[in-house]
Amino acid sequence: MSDHATAEKKPHRFFAHHFNTVGQQAGAAKMGMWIFLATEVLMFSGLFLAYFVVRGLYPEMVLSSHELLDKTMGGINTVVLLTSSFTMAMAVRYAQLGDNKRCAQQLLVTTACAFIFMGVKYVEYTGKFSHGVFPGGYFNYDEAIQYAHSHGHSFRGLPHVFFGLYFVMTGLHGVHVVVGIGVILWVYLKAQKGHFSTDYYAPVENVGLYWHIVDLVWIFLFPLLYLVK
Amino acid sequence: MADAHENNESNYLTATRGLKSWLFTVDHKRIGLMYLVGVLVFFLAGGLFAITLRTELLTPEGGDFISATTYNKMFTLHGAVMVFLVIIPSVPAALGNFLLPLMLGAKDVAFPRLNLLSFWVYTLGSMFFLFTLAAGQLDTGWTFYTPYSNTTGTAVVSATFGAFILGFSSILTGLNFIVTVHKMRAPGLTWNKLPLMVWALYSTAVIQVLATPVLAITLLLLIVERTLMIGIFDPAMGGDPVLYQHFFWFYSHPAVYIMILPGFGIESELIAVHSRKHIFGYKAIALSSVAIAIISFVVWGHHMFVSGQSELAGIVFSFLTFAVAVPTAIKTFSWVATLYKGSIEFNTPMLYGLMFLFTFTIGGLTGIFLGALSVDVHLHDTYFVVAHFHYVMMGGTIIAFVGGIHHWWPKMFGVMYSEKWGKIAALFIFVGFNMTFFNQFVLGQQGMPRRYWSYVPQFQQQHVLSTIGSYLLLIGFTVIAIYLVHSLRNGKKVGPNPWGAQSLEWTHTASPPIEHNFHGQPRVENDPYNFPEIDRTGATDAH
Amino acid sequence: MILSLFTAPENADAKQAVADAAAPAAEAASAPLPPLETAHSWAMPTQASTFAESTDNLYWFITALDTAFFILIIGAMGYFMWKYRRRSKEQKTSSITHNGMVEFLWSAIPTVLLLVIFVWGECDFVKQSVPPQDALEVRVTGQKWYWTVEYPKYPGVTLNSSTDEPALTLMVPKGKPVRLTMTSNDVIHSFYVPAFRLKRDVIPGRYTQIWFEATKVGEFNLFCTEYCGDLHSQMGGVVKVLEPADFERALKEAGTLEQEEGESMADYGARIYKRRGCVACHSIDGTDGTGPSWKGIWGRTENLASGTVTIEGERGQQYIRESILEPNKEIVSGYAPQMPSYQGQLDDTQISALIEYMKTLK
């Protein structure tokens, strides 16, 4: 693994000296990222578990409540995130080729998508709040029931549980998107400065992996929350 | 090999000076030491909480020393501090950080800055606990069971959030260690030449990475349940309180192996090095750790036999619980076998090594009672359980930890402590420990429930014994603290390898090690347990 | 600070204890002694249920097995420590590193033994979880920090534990299966009778069931074993097992609080106060509990959501009646709506008795 330090050519300027070789450093970074992603998946799977338990306890309630979520907005966000995943993949590709300029462009588009996503979420949240649909204990039954009727739905059971979960799950995912925006901008700046080269592109790659996970989580959230059947 | 002149060249302690050079260091050795200080400080705190509650238990009547409320806060803080701030970071974060790269022949862990970050996250988390102390403490028990934790007036949110943050510190360390073991091994250091300490740290790291995220989400749900009343755990809001217990134990059972595996690692080193013999059944010990790491994820339900989970669940969990006992059995036997035809030296580290075998075996064996369904119905939430987990956590991990501190002290600081006082303190701890906890088995077996501030008079005898024992422990540990600190200035200097051990941290660098650990890249031919005393002619084996 | 549960002189002897506790908990002025269940302090508690014996057998089996292994391991360790102690620096050591046969044996043997233990424990457990059909129904409700026990078969009969004395909490006939259907009004509690080797969590929002068959006449400790807050350690009581012949009579006598000959309304009220759990939340010495203290309650003015009420005269009587029968209709400001309704548990005379009692608490 690490015993051909001599075989390597002159290391790039981001080479950390506790490593023996550039290859070792890149490999470590990649592995570290994968492990981190594993923890992310496990964390969300905890939430999904909670979701399925609640759904098992109150299937009726979940069905009747999810009607209130706006499928079109959810759909739009799904498309937006998928696009961003694609542009992210492109960015990684360009970084690997050492084409910092194109890489930067793609990253910019990705960030834009992320912002759109958060924008739509903002509209959705405020829309809910304005009709008393707050998480858990703050759920205002009278207002919410009216609101539901005005859309020709009616709740069964305890909708506040569903919306509690809805806000927690999408909220935690939202936090990840915001963090994503941060790190994408960071690699964007690095790309601007032309840091990446054919043998140094680990940051873009890892940010990419992270972004794909954020996307993946949404791919599960959307059907489970918006399209319950 | 390290020559004499290395001793008076600058080392990692003297290389740079000033508080800043410590707080912002990325040197794994310094980070390890800072963890060590933190852990010991909280150990003292947790211990004093324990002493307080033991004192209340001197008499059956409640309230002749502290009120019920205070008592409940005492055992909660004691448990929470000991688990989240002491035992989980103790061996991996403190000793592990110091040792892992040295043992692997690497200059540092894979991600030094991440390492510093996890230390800071640890500090942040502990801040939240201190804040909890200031803001009305905590009275939920370290398990934060719902719905009690949703309804009690104490500072549950800040405490759980503290634990939540500490979780991330634990995850980052684990992640760092896994990558380090995979990517940073010195040339020639193949997997089956790794010191067993490394194997232990590795399997611990795996559990940390896989289990802790679930704790994170559990605590997060607990927090939103309390703040937003989501209605997942709280029956008053339509939730299911037992679901919380599943979530909690899904982390917290694997966590008990996060606590013990590093102890196993230390034990293997102590036993082998101080009896100058190749560890018996290297592969079995290494792989049984991995086996434990895997099985430990499917036994959590043994904490819930009487919680109203389905009979079937109970049966399955009981079965798996016994399955997880076997790998531990293998280790225990292998350690004893290692002593066979060795050359055993009774220095302080070894005394703890042997003490570990004694106390941990009792702790483990009593786990068997609890795993047996019908018996656990009687023993659940009695002092039998309390005794069990102190025998494994205190008598296992903490004893090993203290042994490890004594074993690597000369490496960390280049000085030796007083053997005489070391032995005296060890005696106090051995006697004190068994006095405190052995008769708690009897208490439990007679039906003395845990978390009781007052109790039936017939239990007083045992309780008094137990309390006296805890005072002996306090004395013992205080003595240790004194002579260790004293040795820093006045201890006699030691060479690179006082124990004649064979792993890299002893053979290839000075005591204390230089800032970048090694001169050049060490290469490994030798096996870490291949001691010069071993008789290759086989003559020793003959008779 | 409430004096703790079961404060008995150290060397009280078992017979004495049983005798005292047997006395109706009514004259609880002098707290009766707890049932002392263990002859000497290293034995298991008395075996008083059909489960106890086989549970204990397994317990002792594991003890024997563990002791054997412990002696084996620590014995070997001690022997090696002595035999192979370092005599000289250059003492040679053996080169053995492993031994397949030995390692196989010490993995296989424990495995087998552990399987035995598993099956044994499992069988007993299953036996304990299927109640027989003809079992006597009992409803148990846990609540900070006392138990309420009712018998569907005997309407009007209610037993309550008390936080400041070992009150009679559960009465069962000897040799008859009894099924407990349990739930909690607040947090999780756990119903534990050591002498029966019986324990089950009591969970809010759901019903848990256990059954047992008592085999010994006598009195036994009942503990709460799930941490439930301040008085967790006082949430205990006495389980009394009687000959089937005496059971019904004794139960009715203890379970229905009739006013006794020549007992004044106030004293009667005092008794109800102790035996119906009011004591758990309402002090009579002014200390604030889960609920307002009753010291000086009569004539006091309370702030309610709907304004204030002065507790005196007709209105006062009325108010107190409501507070007892529909407690959460009017909440005294500064308190949580935690009081359970006593609808159907307290009749008018009993409520009037309580009021008379309150009047005496100046």
Ligand code: HEA
């Ligand atoms: C370091 C931590 C640690 C470790 C290593 C263990 C190890 C084990 N524990 Fe323990 N346990 C805790 C920490 C730990 N535990 C804690 C903290 C709690 C309480 C939490 C709370 O409620 O607050 C607990 C509670 C607990 C319970 C729940 C009790 C209850 O609440 O009702 C159970 C039940 O099965 C259990 C079982 C076991 C078993 C079977 C092992 C096994 O891994 C032990 C295996 C070892 C041996 C068996 C000894 C060596 C083997 C031999 C000598 C071979 C021969 C032996 C035989 C053939 C029998 N433990």
Ligand code: HEA
């Ligand atoms: C690592 C884990 C750990 C450790 C080490 C201990 C150590 C001790 N515990 Fe611990 N205990 C728990 C974990 C631990 N405990 C947990 C998880 C619970 C459950 C809590 C709950 O129910 O929620 C519990 C509960 C618990 C109870 C039950 C309370 C109840 O149910 O009512 C009791 C009662 O006796 C007790 C006693 C003690 C005592 C006397 C010690 C003694 O061994 C302490 C001795 C230590 C000292 C006195 C400090 C001395 C230190 C120094 C002087 C600093 C210098 C040190 C060095 C240089 C090494 N503990």
Ligand code: CUA
């Ligand atoms: Cu009720 Cu503990």
Ligand SMILES: [Cu+2]
């Ligand atoms: Cu466990």
